[in-house]
Amino acid sequence: MKTLLIADHDNQTVADATTKALTAARALGGEVDILVAGQGAQSAAEASAKLQGVAKVLLADAEAYAHRLAEPLAALVLSIAPGYDAIVAPASSAGKNLLPRIAARLDVMQVSDVTKVAGPDTFEHPIYAGNAIEVVKNPERVKVFTVRTAAFAATPADGASTPVEAVAVPVAESRATFVREEMAKSERPELGSAKVIVSGGRALGSAEKFNEVLLPLADMLGAAVGASRAAVDAGYAPNDFQVGQTGKIVAPELYIALGISGAIQHLAGMKDSKVIVAVNKDEEAPIFQVADFGLVADLFQAVPQIEAALG
Numbered sequence: 268m269k270t271l272l273i274a275d276h277d278n279q280t281v282a283d284a285t286t287k288a289l290t291a292a293r294a295l296g297g298e299v300d301i302l303v304a305g306q307g308a309q310s311a312a313e314a315s316a317k318l319q320g321v322a323k324v325l326l327a328d329a330e331a332y333a334h335r336l337a338e339p340l341a342a343l344v345l346s347i348a349p350g351y352d353a354i355v356a357p358a359s360s361a362g363k364n365l366l367p368r369i370a371a372r373l374d375v376m377q378v379s380d381v382t383k384v385a386g387p388d389t390f391e392h393p394i395y396a397g398n399a400i401e402v403v404k405n406p407e408r409v410k411v412f413t414v415r416t417a418a419f420a421a422t423p424a425d426g427a428s429t430p431v432e433a434v435a436v437p438v439a440e441s442r443a444t445f446v447r448e449e450m451a452k453s454e455r456p457e458l459g460s461a462k463v464i465v466s467g468g469r470a471l472g473s474a475e476k477f478n479e480v481l482l483p484l485a486d487m488l489g490a491a492v493g494a495s496r497a498a499v500d501a502g503y504a505p506n507d508f509q510v511g512q513t514g515k516i517v518a519p520e521l522y523i524a525l526g527i528s529g530a531i532q533h534l535a536g537m538k539d540s541k542v543i544v545a546v547n548k549d550e551e552a553p554i555f556q557v558a559d560f561g562l563v564a565d566l567f568q569a570v571p572q573i574e575a576a577l578g
């Protein structure tokens with residue numbers, strides 16, 4: 268079994284998501300190669316080469332991959348796909364953009380959001396917004412799947428010096444062109460890989476209150492900030508803060524939900540957190556069904572008390 272893992276990276280470092288997807292790829296048994304496609308991505312390739320259990324790192328360094336557009340990336344992956352039995356990527360925005368294209372061009376089905384690799388052709392993944400786990404037997408000649416990284420531990424670097432090989436870059440026609448990107452800059456940890464998340468809901472009432480109440484607590488805990496969709500839709504928090512079925516899927520060590528009811532679509536994004544703390548003034552709120560520690564209280568009174576206790 269030979270597996271190709273497509274890396275998420277920023278040209279310098281390899282993303283946490285890739286090290287977790289590598290754990291899933293290795294569970295297939297057999298060899299795993301990592302493809303690093305970017306521009307000036309030698310450092311990311313070298314970082315990938317240090318990860319445990321990697322057979323080979325393939326580096327495709329070209330302007331065409333500078334912005335990770337799916338069209339040229341798909342052409343590249345398809346040009347090397349014939350050597351592989353499985354093609355894997357993290358279920359990140361980049362992976363979700365790329366892999367269906369690969370699966371369609373190979374005329375095989377894709378399994379999305381794999382949470383467990385039970386064998387070389389058997390996978391578990393959540394369906395119905397995480398309410399059921401489906402076990403899928405995939406009979407395709409090439410297994411194409413995305414990995415829900417929250418379900419896997421990271422593969423550590425072991426200082427190995429796996430070879431980095433340059434791969435030929437195919438000439439690909441692309442009708443997509445890169446226009447611009449707007450990156451949110453934050454000193455806080457990234458939501459998808461944070462160990463602690465402080466998340467706020469509609470109860471915060473305004474963007475000002477959201478920031479006033481959540482940010483100091485998040486800073487004290489070194490936490491990332493999350494939000495419910497209701498809080499995002501109301502403009503209290505930016506889109507990329509959204510946790511849930513249509514937002515980010517997270518599984519931190521500690522998730523603090525403030526004024527979030529615990530709608531099923533929100534739970535789909537955070538219920539695998541190790542410890543869940545909820546503050547809600549309604550004791551019937553569904554968030555308490557998944558919370559390890561629940562406080563029935565007005566968050567505007569409770570949060571300053573928590574801060575005082577921490578400080």
Ligand SMILES: Cc1cc2nc3c(=O)[nH]c(=O)nc-3n(C[C@H](O)[C@H](O)[C@H](O)COP(=O)(O)OP(=O)(O)OC[C@H]3O[C@@H](n4cnc5c(N)ncnc54)[C@H](O)[C@@H]3O)c2cc1C
Nearest residue numbers: 468469470495496497511512513514526528532533548566
């Ligand atoms: C297809 C689909 C996809 C969706 N995807 C997502 C998603 O990805 N993420 C997501 O979050 N939602 C998602 N939703 C929306 C979801 O159904 C809920 O509407 C949303 O999660 C509610 O957000 P909330 O808990 O902040 O607001 P509410 O449900 O209005 O809850 C607010 C809570 O705050 C409590 N409260 C009020 N005042 C205070 C106070 N002073 N102190 C303490 N507690 C207080 C209330 O008791 C209540 O429980 C989706 C919905 C659909 C249909």
